[in-house]
Amino acid sequence: MAQGMAGDWSSSSSTAAVPSSSGMARRLARHHQAVLGFLLGFFVSVVLYTTVSGLCLATNSIAVHDIENGQKDVLTKTMGKERIEDKKLVDGTDMNKKTVHSTDQLGQTANDARGNLEEELIRQELDQDGDGNNRSNVTLGTPLKPICDLSDPRYDICEISGDARAIGANCTVLYVPPADERGPDGPEWTIRDQSRKDLGYIDKVNVKTLSAAQSLVAPGCTSRHAVPAVVFAMNGLTSNPWHDFSDVLIPLFITTRAYDGEVQFLVTDFRPWFVDKYRLILTNLSRYDIIDFNKDTGVRCYPHIVVGLRSHSDLGIDPTRTPHNYTMLDFRMYIRDVFSLPPEGQGIPFKEANKKKKNGGTSTEEQKPRLMLINRAGIRKFVNLPEISAAVQAAGFEVLVVEPLRDxxxxxxxxxxxxxxxxxGAHGAALTSFFFLRTNAVMLQVVPWGLEREAMSYFGVHAKDMMLQDMEYSITVEESTLYEKYGKDHLAVRDPEALRKQGWQLLRKYLWDEQDIRLNVTRFSPTLHQLLRTLGE
Structure with a gap:
């Protein structure tokens, strides 16, 4: 029985061996397939997880940027992460499209690619971060051109195009750059907004380009304007006509004439008397209300703001540095037009009068040339004015004696x-009235002792530039009251050039402030006869 059972078992095993081996092979195949499927699925899951994590990281970075409201450190780091994560997402997508021959090879390829990419991005970031300016430019926009120019020896100038905001309460002008040009830092300048930047008593204006963070909290506009604005000071050496024109009106003409009145003036150190006296010029250069900037409480927004006044020289214009090649002749013609004086083309008055007489006028008496004699009440005055006036009349002139007053x-x-x-007139500010003369009229400058150089540079050169005729009469030392005061051995009397070398203060004290003129009319007479001949030519 036992033997039979044993035989039965043995026989049964032998007959079943073939089908059992085949089933095992199928099971092993299915097992390998399952393992391969598991590994492939695991790798795909890793890739998907990395992709989703990168997207979430970028999203979180943007959220942090929004929450922090533009603080520059967070903003810089966030945008760096956004760039890196964006590149990772692109490369991850490319990897999923590649043909991979094994799970190990795929995993290694992915890791190598990610490692190389991050290494390259980090290298680029380090290269860019090596310079502070480059870092801000790469992360937050392109470099901006400086809005202020402090290079000219006479004046400083700032010019803003775009979102410009003027705040009178603290004498500040802000520039809010476009979003893609904002940097982590905002450069700032403090300038004197007049044509003489070395005058210490001219208050300063602050000009600032806002950083990225500052731009987000910039003061809001209380008024918006469609025209540009110019910020400038009315104080300085003004109240002297020469300085009124040289330091403010001519620089204002240079800076704003090209706007043809479509500009608004924001005035620091506002001077009511200056506005009253030169109202016709100011209201012609600008058709808009003049703003007392120091008292202005709002935030005025303009598409363009200029802070400061351009200036080329004392009482002069360099046409190569003006928008439309303006000259001093253009300025004189402009002033005559503003004051509604006869247009260019009419001759000097006495020639026009005699021309009418020859053409059938009723007058039988020939018109005499008319001479305006400036009477200075203060320094460098004519101490024998009646004698001078009588000599001018005797030479054949009609004389008009005038004492210019500020008001x-x-x-x-x-x-x-x-x-x-x-x-x-004697060399001095009142001769600035030559802007009102006609072409070919004469400016006759009586030059005090020792001031020949100043007479020519301050008036003579510019008179010629404006198509006026310049004549000068230089007095002798005996015609100067310095001779009476100090005697012939004083340095100011004996050698003005040596005095000049000792500095401006002494030069001014003696030659400018203490000198009057006692004109020798006999010596002066030939100059008057020459003047008559010049006018008749």
């Missing part, structure tokens, strides 16, 4: 100057 009405005074053929 005189320029519209009336300009017509008086225009009616004259000659403007005569």
């Amino acid at each position: 005189m009405r320029l519209d009336e005074f300009s017509r008086e100057v225009d009616s004259c053929d000659v403007l005569m």
Whole structure:
């Protein structure tokens, strides 16, 4: 029985061996397939997890940027992460499209690619971060051109195009750059907004480019304007006509004439008397209200703001540095037009009058040339004015004696100057009235002792530039009251050039502030006869 059972078992095993081996092979195949499927699925899961994690990281970085409201450190780091994660996402997508021959090879390829990519990105970041300016430019926009130019020896100038905001309460002008040009830092300048930047008592204006963080909290506009604005100071050496023109009006003309009135003035150190005296010029250069900037409480927004005034020289214009090649002749013509004086083309008054007489006029008496004699009440005055006036009349001139005052009405005074053929006076600010003369009229400058150089550079050169005729009479030392005061051995009397070398203060004290003129009319007489011949030519 046992033997039979054993035989039965043995026989049964032998017959079943073939089908059992085949089943095992199938099971092993299915097992290997399952393992391969598991590994492939695991790798795909890793790739998907990495992709989703990168996307979430980028999203979280952007969220942090929004929450932090633009703080520059967070903003810089966030944008760096955004760039890196964006590149990772692109490369991850490319990897999923590649043909891979084994799970180990795929995993190694993915790790190598990610490692190389991050290494390259980090290298680029380090290269860019090596320079502070490059870092800000790479992460937050392209480099901006400086809005202020401090290179000119006479003046500083700032010019803003775009979102410009003027805040009078603290004398500040802000530039809010476009979002893609904002940097982590905002450069700042403090300048004197007049044509003489070395005058210490001119208050300063702050000009600042806002950083990325500052731009987000910039003060809001209380008014918006479609025209540009110019910020400038009315104080300085003003109240002297020469400085009024040289330091403010000519620089203002250079800076704003090209706008043809479509510009607004924001004035620091506002001077009511200056506005009253030069109102016709100011309101012609700008058709808009003049703003007392120091008292302005709002935030004025303009598409363009200029802070400061361009200036080329004392009472001069360099046409190569002006928008439309303006010259001093253009300025004189402009001033005459502003004051509604006769247009260019009319001759000097006495020639026009005699021309009418020859063409059938009713007058039988020939018109005499008219000479305006400036009477200075202070320094460098004529101490024998009646004697001088009588000599001028005896030479054949009609004389008009005038003492210019600061508060005189320029519209009336300009017509008086225009009616004259000659403007005569001692070297000084009142000769600035030559802007109202007609072409070919004469400026006769009486030059005090030792001031020949100043007479030519401050007036003579510019008179010629404006198509006026310049004549000069230089007095002798005996015609100077310095001779009476100090005697012939004083340095100011004996050698003005040696005095000049000792500095401006001494030069001013003696030659400018303490000198009056006692004109020798006999010696002066030939100059008057030469003047008559010049006018008749």
